[in-house]
Amino acid sequence: MRKVILIGSPNSGKSLLFNRLTGMHQKVANFPGITVDMASGPMQSLPDVTIVDYPGTYSLQPISGEEEVAVEHFKHALDDPQVVHVLCLIDATRLEKSVYFMLQVIRECESHGKRVVVLANMMDILKKHQISIDLEGLAREIKAPVIGISARTGIGFNDLVESLNSDINLDEKSVDSGIAEVPDAFLRGTAHQLARRYGPKGDILIKSQTRLDDFFLHSVFGGISFFVIMYLLFQSIFTLAAPAMEGVESALGWVSDWVVPAIGSQMARDFTADALFSGIGAFLVFVPQIFVLTFVIGILEDSGYMARAALICHKPLRVFGLTGKSFIPMLSGVACAIPAIYAARSIDSPRKRLLTYMAIPLMPCSARLPVYTLLIAAFIPQVTAFGGLLGMQGLAMFAIYFFGMASGLVVTGLVSRMSEDHYADLPFVLEMPPYRIPAWQPLIRNSWNRSKHFVTKAGKIIFAVTVVVWILGYFPNFGQDLAASWLGYLGLWIEPLFAPLGLDWRYGVAVLTSFLAREVFVGTLGTMFGIEGAEENMVPLVAQIQASGLSIASGLALLVFFAIALMCVSTMAIMARESESNTLTLKLFAAYGLAAYGLAVLTYNVATLFS
Amino acid sequence: MAISLWSLKVGDRCRIECFDDTLADSYRVRVMELGFHPGEVVSCVQAPAFGAPKVYRVSNTMFSLDEEVAAHIRVVLLTANA
Known part of the structure; x- marks a missing residue:
């Protein structure tokens, strides 16, 4: 088995090339720093070759955590005897950005006796604009093969395969470009000359990009369009996902009507109706929203707008001790905190990365969505205007999302002012990717994978918790009286803790179980209210909550509690790993838990005064 | 007369002269790696409001640099936007 390393600068199309060569589905986006972890897979046309994809980096002299990881692993991999080739991907349309890195890679590989094949990507764009580039001249200068390719269209793939097959038997001595001992400063000068001499002759920047x-960066319209885009993102969660949610509800109802009456045993029938269709079914209804959210964020990334959003946010975020680069991890945190914490690696300043870690758990992640949707549906009237574009429930969702984000900023602002700066701060340099029409197929695939991951990750926990809750609520009196069940006794025991929020024992139990995963709250309530049948998902559960006498003050207190508390075990595990600090994670868990409880009590009391 | 890159207005073109000594080495190296070499022609293409990072074009690439970096790059103005 041969290994081939794939390395290149950020946003050079590396993940797309990896997917094309391996047939795999790594996340692809038009934003620098999307690949934060290594991936590997066999090459489709050469099954004995494994391609290893490394995170993008501008240089082998790292200045960020992400680059350090990539460079360290790359240098270590060059010692592996199975590694025969290194594919160095450069952007043919912007050679000056890639050539210095390419020379560094050639120099490093030469010292390890590895062969480099340079892949000049985006040849399709040069062709489209009828712009020439002298790849043969570049190859002669660097004494390494340079192949013009297009990861998007597949141009040059045959030449690449041929190159990987043709020179595997060359010995290490044949690897000599003559730059093994060249110092960095000289290499930079050489790179500059090479880019000028052999780079594309002509203007590639599309005029529409500037327009x-x-x-989008206008001093007035830029800010307005930013808020409109963010608002549409949140409203789309309701508008676009609603038909699919109704579809899931109907399908569950049909299956339930068909399955439950056919079960002979009363206990099995109760379990299927209450635990499966009420508990898990209520959670499945929200999957379309996760899909839509991931899809819309994907559009922003792939279109190139995300980098503009980071730029617009930079100055305001600096007030809170963050950087514009924090915006991407924080916005990703709206979908899920786990990829958001990974994405924070691309923040080069360790201090700002740490502050971003603190803000991410307060971002309104998709696991909160079922809880918010349920509570908003229960307490906020369904009034709309402008053909459904503006709605009370959408505005309420916007407000609670805004509250979560604002809380994150307040925390980082306070911490950045209170704590001493142990790190040398790093300024803001961000490549502006060209605007592109999003590639719909990968976007849909990525949204599907995220939804699937959400279901499989949360589904197991929800199933386990739902079964436990059902058993506790069903025994010892076989579902005759919930208040006299084991769950009832447990709820009554912890009720004093939730009494200051105006919540009875059932909500207390649901909150406790949601510490495993926030969305469990909905399933637990479904089970606790003993809703039966298919129509028993969203609408009946909302009706039950309204009928339970829960006040709007308690509903608001619950919303505030869920907006602040750090309740996801998986997030805590990833944060501890990425920050290399269990202490930080435990401190955040305790601090956010106490703050959530305190603010919820405050909200309840203030809201009670006005209601 | 050399001025700072940050002081450019949208549409201005300049040639990079040198870097201030106060710019950290790692960042001087990084901006050079990205194409901001002494002698290179750079133009300012966007200057969003409220002191947000400005967008500069170097060859066929656009980068946004904030004041902390751009203020330390010394340039000579070639053409000013009328």
Whole structure:
């Protein structure tokens, strides 16, 4: 088995090339720093070759955590005797950005006796604009093969395969470009000359890019369009996902009507109706929303707008001790905190990365969505205007999302002012990717994978918790009286803790179980209210909550509690790993838990005064 | 006369002269790696409001640099936007 390393600068199309060569589905986006972990897979056309994809980096002299990881692993991999080739991907349309890195890679590989094949990507764009580039001249200068390819269209793939097959038997001595001992400063000068001499002759920057930037980065319209785009993102969660949610509800109802009456045993029938269709079914209804959210964020990334959003946010975020680069992890945190914490690696300043870690758990992640949707549906009237574009429930969702984000900023602002700066701070340098029409197929695939991951990750926990809750609520009196069940006794025991929020024991139990995963709250309530049948998902559960006498003050207190508390075990595990600090994670868990409880009590009391 | 890159207005073109000594080495190296070499022609293409990082074009690439970096790059103005 041969290994081939794939390395390149950020946003050079590396993940797309990896997917094309391996047939795998790594996340692809038009934003620098999307690949934060290594991936590997066999090459489709050469099954004995494994391609290893490394995170993008501008240089082998790292200045960020992400680059350090990539460079360290890359240098270590060059010692592996199975590694025969290194594919160095450069952006043919912007050679000056890639050539210095390419020379560094060639120099490093030469010292390890590895062969480099340079892949000049995006040849399709050069062809489209009828712009020439002298790849043969570049190859002669660097004494390494340079192949023009397009990861998007597949141009040059045959030449690449041929190159990987043709020179595997060359010995290490044949690897000599003459730059093994060249110092960095000289290499930079050489790179500059090479880019000028052999780079594309002509203007590739599309005029439409500047025109779009004139609008999206305009001092007035830029800010307005930013807020409109963010609002539409949240409203789309309701508008676009609603038909699919109704579809899931109907399908569950049909299956339930068909399955439950056919079960002979009363206990099995109760279990299927209450634990499966009420508990898990209520959670499945929210999967379309997760899909839509991931899809819309994907559009923003792939279109190139995300980098503009980071730029717009930079100055305001600096007030809170963060950087514009924190915006991407924080926005990703709206989908899920786990990929958001990974994405924070691309923040080069360790201090700002740490502050971003603190903000991410307060971002309104998709696991909170079922809880918010349920509570908003129960307490906020369904009034709409402008053909459904503006709605009370959408505005309430916007407000609670805003509250979570604002809380994150307040925390980082306070911490950045209170704590001493142990790190040398790093300024903001961000590549502006060109605007592109999003690649719909990978976007849909990625949204599907995220939804699937959400279901499989949370589904197991929800199933286990739902079964436990059902057993506790069903025995010892076989579901005759919930208040006299084991769950009832447990709820009554902890009720004093939730009494200051105006919540009875059932909500207390649901909150406790949601510490495993927030969305469990909905399933637990479904089970606790003993809703039966298919129609027993969203609407009946909302009706039950309204009928339970829960006040709007308690509903608001619950919303605030869920907005602040750090309740996801998986997030805590990833944060401890990425920050290399169990203490930080435990401190955040305790601090956010106490703050959530205190603010919820405050909200309940204030809201009670006005209701 | 050399001025700072940050002081450019949208549409201005300049040639990079040198870097201030106060710019950290790692960042001087990084901006050079990205194409901001002494002698290179750079133009300012966007200057969003509220002191947000400005967008500069170097060859066929656009980068946004904030004041902390751009203020330390010394340039000579070639053409000013009318």
